[in-house]
Amino acid sequence: MMELCDWNKVESEEYKRINSAIKKTVEEIGATTGKAPTPGDHYLFDYAFIFSQIREFKGVRFLDLGSACSALTVHIARQGGIVTAVDLPGSVYDFASYFAELKEQLGIQITFSALDFCSDPLPKADVIISCSAIEHNGYEAIPQLVKNTKNALPLGGRFIFTVIAEPEPPEEQYAYSSYREDKIRQTFLQGFRLDKNKSNFDQFDTLYQRFRNQFPKYFYIPVGVSLVREDHE
């Protein structure tokens, strides 16, 4: 499935329920560590999309690519997921200490792994998620990322992520790589299939305009992609 951010969906009962549960987790973290990034802005779409695509949590191995201090990854760990959070080595943020603090103060067990998800092999997982991180990498780096995710997942494993889409041609003030429907199909479907062959890209102009009305500062619209690892290239 490919789902462009639809603000009506963000305001649906399903997405509101997910976001309020994540906020509750954030409040609990905040009460203890004082480092609680609040879900808001376009993450209200990104987090709810990714979470809504996950079928099981308890005992399932999750990998969060480009996690930073994500509330979503903490919330997944809270549901019983066995989570490894991945972010770049040498970041100005000390992610390792952040996750160590969560463990020490709240008993939330998240393994942090400092690596580049495009070039480094990834730990094995059942579900790989990535929220608003892949678009920070050039198109040339993505085939290796797709290989890495394929190698890390079993057949039937899931790769669920959000990236951004822009009108053609992309507006240049953003140094992001953006993905329309064709580009998603060309780039990510090597060894994966769409979880459901469903897309709302036919409503691009309407959804883009609605998102821009909500957030005039962005020249893009987030898009969620839900894939299943399968047995052919």
Ligand SMILES: C[S@@+](CC[C@H](N)C(=O)[O-])C[C@H]1O[C@@H](n2cnc3c(N)ncnc32)[C@H](O)[C@@H]1O
């Ligand atoms: C906009 S932040 C998203 C944070 C997080 N996913 C969340 O939901 O709050 C993007 C993150 O992706 C990380 N990132 C981007 N490219 C990466 C790469 N190739 N390997 C590892 N981390 C990467 C950045 O360091 C940054 O922390």
